[in-house]
Structure formats: C-alpha cells, structure tokens
Amino acid sequence: MSVRVLPVGDDALLVELASGAEAEALHAELLRRRAAGLLSAREIVPAARTVLLDGLTDPGRVASELAAADVPPAPPRADAAVEIPIRYDGPDLAEVAALWGVPEEEAARIHAAAEFRVAFCGFAPGFGYLTGLPPRYDVPRRATPRTAVPAGSVALAGPYTGVYPRASPGGWQLIGSTEAVLWDHTRVPAALLSPGTRVRFVPVGPAGRAGSAGSTGRMGTS
Amino acid sequence: MSDRAVSVVRAGALTTVQDRGRPGHAHLGVPRSGALDAPAAALVNRLVGNRPDAAVLETTLTGCALRPRSDVTVAVGGAPCRVTVDGGPVAWGAPVRVPAGALLDIGPAVSGVRTYVALAGGVIVEPVLGSRSTDLLSGLGPAPLTDGTVLPLGPERVPHARVDVAPQPAPPAELVLRVTLGPRDDWFTQEALRVFASRTFLVSSASNRIGLRTEGPALERARDGELASEGMVLGAVQVPPAGRPVVFLADHPTTGGYPVIGVVRTGDLAAAAQAAPGTPVRFVAVRRR
Numbered sequence: 001m002s003v004r005v006l007p008v009g010d011d012a013l014l015v016e017l018a019s020g021a022e023a024e025a026l027h028a029e030l031l032r033r034r035a036a037g038l039l040s041a042r043e044i045v046p047a048a049r050t051v052l053l054d055g056l057t058d059p060g061r062v063a064s065e066l067a068a069a070d071v072p073p074a075p076p077r078a079d080a081a082v083e084i085p086i087r088y089d090g091p092d093l094a095e096v097a098a099l100w101g102v103p104e105e106e107a108a109r110i111h112a113a114a115e116f117r118v119a120f121c122g123f124a125p126g127f128g129y130l131t132g133l134p135p136r137y138d139v140p141r142r143a144t145p146r147t148a149v150p151a152g153s154v155a156l157a158g159p160y161t162g163v164y165p166r167a168s169p170g171g172w173q174l175i176g177s178t179e180a181v182l183w184d185h186t187r188v189p190a191a192l193l194s195p196g197t198r199v200r201f202v203p204v205g206p207a208g209r210a211g212s213a214g215s216t217g218r219m220g221t222s
Numbered sequence: 223m224s225d226r227a228v229s230v231v232r233a234g235a236l237t238t239v240q241d242r243g244r245p246g247h248a249h250l251g252v253p254r255s256g257a258l259d260a261p262a263a264a265l266v267n268r269l270v271g272n273r274p275d276a277a278v279l280e281t282t283l284t285g286c287a288l289r290p291r292s293d294v295t296v297a298v299g300g301a302p303c304r305v306t307v308d309g310g311p312v313a314w315g316a317p318v319r320v321p322a323g324a325l326l327d328i329g330p331a332v333s334g335v336r337t338y339v340a341l342a343g344g345v346i347v348e349p350v351l352g353s354r355s356t357d358l359l360s361g362l363g364p365a366p367l368t369d370g371t372v373l374p375l376g377p378e379r380v381p382h383a384r385v386d387v388a389p390q391p392a393p394p395a396e397l398v399l400r401v402t403l404g405p406r407d408d409w410f411t412q413e414a415l416r417v418f419a420s421r422t423f424l425v426s427s428a429s430n431r432i433g434l435r436t437e438g439p440a441l442e443r444a445r446d447g448e449l450a451s452e453g454m455v456l457g458a459v460q461v462p463p464a465g466r467p468v469v470f471l472a473d474h475p476t477t478g479g480y481p482v483i484g485v486v487r488t489g490d491l492a493a494a495a496q497a498a499p500g501t502p503v504r505f506v507a508v509r510r511r
Contacts, residue, residue, distance in 0.1 A: 006405035009485030010511045012455050014405045043248040045453035047477050052453025054248070121251040122451060122477030125360050129451075166361070185350045185362065191250045 126183030276344030440465025
C-alpha cells in the first residue's frame with residue numbers, strides 16, 4: 001500500500017492512497033486504532049481515494065506512523081447488510097440501460113444483484129457514496145444537473161450509487177426511488193448509512209413510473 | 223420558570239441560534255456549524271454567567287429585536303452596534319438587565335457583520351446531534367429566526383460573572399489571514415502561488431456562513447482534470463474553476479472536489495467572520511507549527 005501523507009493546516013493530515021479499496025482499508029484500520037486508544041482524532045473522514053484526519057494533537061508523529069504503516073485489507077463486516085427497498089422507476093433508467101447496452105428490466109436486475117458498501121459520505125447528512133457495481137457500469141453525471149431531485153431518489157454517477165436523503169439539486173442519473181429514511185436526527189443512529197456499511201437494494205412491486213418519491217424520507221427539519 | 227422565553231419581534235436579515243457546533247460527524251456528511259466568531263460568542267456567554275457551550279443568537283448586519291417574557295440578563299458583543307431597551311441606550315459588551323415585557327433592540331452593525339446576543343440561561347431549543355446550531359448548508363438545527371418566533375431559555379445561573387465590561391477586537395479594516403500552504407498547492411502555478419500570497423483580494427458580498435468568498439485576481443491551475451472528492455477542514459481555502467479563493471467557515475461541506483491551496487489559521491477565522499463585503503483581504507503564507 002503506497003501512502004502519501006499531506007499536512008493540512010496545523011492539526012490535520014490528508015492521507016492519499018492508490019485506490020478506493022485502500023482508502024476503505026486505511027479507514028477501517030484508523031477506526032480500530034482510535035477505538036483502541038492508539039490514535040486521538042476528532043474527525044476521520046474517508047473519501048474517494050483519501051482519508052482526512054482532523055483535530056490531531058501530534059500530527060507530526062501520526063504522519064511518520066502512517067508513512068510506515070502496514071495496513072491490512074478492510075476486514076469483512078460481521079453485521080448484516082442494510083436492505084433498501086427500491087422501485088426502479090427513475091426518469092434516467094432508460095438512459096442508464098442504454099449506456100449499459102441492456103433493456104431497462106435487465107439494468108434493474110443488474111443493480112439489484114450487486115452487493116454495495118458505503119465507501120464514504122458527504123454532500124448532505126446521510127448521503128453515502130456506495131460502491132459495488134463492476135467498473136463497466138460506470139456512468140457519467142448528467143450534462144445539466146436537475147435543480148430539484150426528490151428525496152429518496154436512487155441515483156448513479158461514476159462508480160457510485162447514492163440515495164438522496166432530502167430534496168436537493170443534483171446531477172446524478174436517477175434510476176429509482178425508495179421510501180427508506182436515510183437520515184432522521186431523532187433516530188439513533190441518525191444516518192442509515194455510514195462508511196463501511198454493506199447495502200443491498202431490494203426491488204418492491206412492479207417497475208413503474210407512478211412512484212411518489214418526494215413524499216417520504218424527508219428530514220425532520222427543513 | 224415556564225415563562226423563561228423571549229419573543230422575536232424583529233428577526234433581521236439573518237439571525238440564527240449558535241453554540242459551539244457539532245464536530246465529530248463529518249464522516250456522515252454533517253458540517254460542524256457553530257458561531258462563526260467563536261471568541262465573541264464565548265465572551266457574551268461569560269458576561270451573563272452562561273457556560274461556554276450555551277446557545278446564543280448570531281445576527282447578520284441588521285441586528286434583531288427581542289421581548290423577554292421574564293426579567294433576563296443579556297450581553298451583546300461581536301460586531302459593535304447600538305443597543306436599546308424600550309428606546310433607551312444601554313451598554314454594548316456588558317451585562318444588561320432587561321425587564322419582562324421590555325423591547326431589547328440590537329441595532330445594525332456599525333462595523334463588522336455578526337453581533338452575538340447571549341441571554342442568561344441560554345437558548346434551549348431542541349439540540350440535534352448534541353448542538354443547537356443552525357446549519358445553513360445541511361438544514362440541521364433550528365430554522366433561522368422569523369418574526370414571532372418564541373425561544374425558550376434555560377434557568378439563570380447565579381452568581382453572574384463579575385465582569386462589567388470586556389474589551390473586544392474591532393472588526394478588521396483589512397483582513398490579514400495567515401495561511402499554511404497545501405494540501406493541493408501543487409495544483410497551482412508558481413505565479414498563482416505568488417499572486418495568492420502577495421496580492422490583495424476583496425471580501426465578496428456572496429460570502430455567507432459556508433464560506434468567505436473573494437473577488438480579485440484569478441489563481442491559475444498548473445494541471446487540468448478533476449480532483450476526486452476529499453475531506454475538507456475549517457479554514458480550507460478552496461479554489462473553484464473561476465480561480466477566486468473561498469475560505470471555508472463553520473457550515474462548510476465536509477468533502478469537496480476543488481483543490482485546497484492552503485488553510486487559514488483557526489485563530490484568524492473570527493476576524494474573517496466580521497469582515498464586511500468590500501474589506502481588503504491578504505493571505506500571508508506562514509510555516510506550519
């Protein structure tokens with residue numbers, strides 16, 4: 001594992017890795033070290049190919065430890081996968097199916113057959129970047145973002161699948177909708193998905209365009 | 223104590239509830255939020271005898287007006303302004319006793335941007351993830367105040383801090399921000415790095431709690447392409463494609479895809495919170511501690 005450690009301000013480090021899988025592995029290892037009392041960090045933020053450590057008391061020491069670190073692959077998670085019910089009724093499903101060169105029903109089947117993991121979160125509270133589709137199914141963002149994407153929309157961009165926790169602008173390809181509540185600050189934990197969580201999408205009912213994705217999954221405050 | 227509350231008579235342009243924010247949840251996409259001028263919020267809390275993590279009000283340029291339902295001690299700090307109780311002037315930057323039913327008016331900022339109002343007992347709206355702060359990026363916490371909002375207050379602690387008046391820094395006529403370079407300074411040309419650390423920018427009127435935006439010379443990139451999303455810190459100076467630096471403040475996104483040329487020292491962010499649009503800004507490169 002090649003690790004590049006970049007200082008960020010006075011008390012943070014950005015650790016750059018060669019791949020998303022390596023970033024996931026380092027993130028798991030850093031959580032383990034923090035839980036064991038070997039690392040004091042206020043924030044450990046995984047992203048596409050990096051892990052940010054913020055609020056470090058001794059960034060210099062942590063940087064030299066990381067440069068010499070031997071990080072095992074992320075251990076398999078013992079907890080069950082979160083199942084997200086989905087209707088494959090998104091307005092971009094046809095376009096995604098065309099990009100994949102398959103009929104819409106087959107696109108839905110491919111997506112529902114994959115096992116996903118939350119690589120990282122960002123964009124909005126509870127929004128996870130899920131990996132798990134083979135690279136040949138990467139899709140571009142839409143050329144023109146939508147000004148309003150309904151809450152509960154299931155969408156694709158690049159190698160990622162995501163679910164919009166609340167209505168917001170967005171440029172991802174909308175393939176379906178869910179009634180799962182991705183974020184509820186009165187719930188513990190508030191976020192349905194956090195980095196490392198395993199996820200499966202479970203089709204419910206027949207595919208159709210009559211879903212009401214905007215009416216559920218809204219955040220408690222707005 | 224059930225009537226320990228204040229009514230908002232005039233909410234002003236943007237008044238929010240703020241405390242020390244909700245750090246520790248960035249991995250879920252939750253911004254830290256919290257008072258932008260943290261030292262000012264801490265000082266007004268101290269003046270009324272509150273704990274440092276009590277929630278205060280943060281106004282923006284135009285102040286606000288409140289009517290307490292019971293006698294309450296208040297203190298006003300941050301951006302200097304005229305403060306009146308039922309029309310009569312009272313002290314700014316000192317504890318003031320406001321009788322039940324009187325009108326406390328926090329006038330427009332004479333200089334600076336954000337005035338802080340501490341009420342003894344603190345504002346005790348329902349916390350979200352351990353904080354009562356309004357986060358304007360993600361919508362967490364209470365909505366910005368509107369006329370007629372009623373805010374519950376906690377019990378007053380006694381005795382109050384024995385402080386009559388406290389000195390506070392004046393809002394900056396010129397904002398000087400100390401910056402450590404990186405982590406993505408290698409995305410910029412040598413000329414861009416020279417321009418960044420030597421030229422004067424201006425605070426843009428598009429600035430908000432998410433970021434201090436600037437106008438001025440564009441910083442040219444040394445490389446094309448997109449940066450994969452990566453974690454962002456408070457004070458990060460992100461440079462979008464147009465080339466004008468943006469300094470990330472408390473409501474900043476937790477990840478971002480534009481390169482960060484440098485990071486502003488945390489101690490300089492209170493001044494950034496008080497720099498009005500049009501204020502000259504200089505970035506001064508300093509060595510990492």
